[in-house]
Amino acid sequence: KVRPKLIAMDTMNFWMDVAMSDLKIVLKYIDMLIVNDAEARQLTGLFSLVKAAKAIMAMGPKFLIIKKGEHGALLFQGDDVFFAP
Numbered sequence: 001k002v003r004p005k006l007i008a009m010d011t012m013n014f015w016m017d018v019a020m021s022d023l024k025i026v027l028k029y030i031d032m033l034i035v036n037d038a039e040a041r042q043l044t045g046l047f048s049l050v051k052a053a054k055a056i057m058a059m060g061p062k063f064l065i066i067k068k069g070e071h072g073a074l075l076f077q078g079d080d081v082f083f084a085p
Helices: 013-027 037-044 049-056
Strands: 009-012 033-038 063-067 073-077 080-084
Touching: 013 037, 033 037, 037 049, 037 063, 049 063, 049 073
Parallel strands: 009 033, 033 063
Antiparallel strands: 063 073, 073 080
16 A cells, blocks of 8 residues: 555644543654644643654654644744744
8 A cells, every 4th residue: 555645634632632642653654743832732741842842753743833823833844943923
């Protein structure tokens, strides 16, 4: 079976509350995760979004978008960060 070129996932706090261990398994198989800042902190237990991003990417995703509502979004890839207001 051919793997898609990009597998992206947008999760929410509900899955962290009821199925955290399953969620962490799925994270190993995706390329990009999209979460908001509160979800990034809940997923990692870290307040700093930069530290949370590194921890999340260590779980599997190569790309991470952290949405910050009216304050824009952050895109992480490796050690690079792109901020979109």
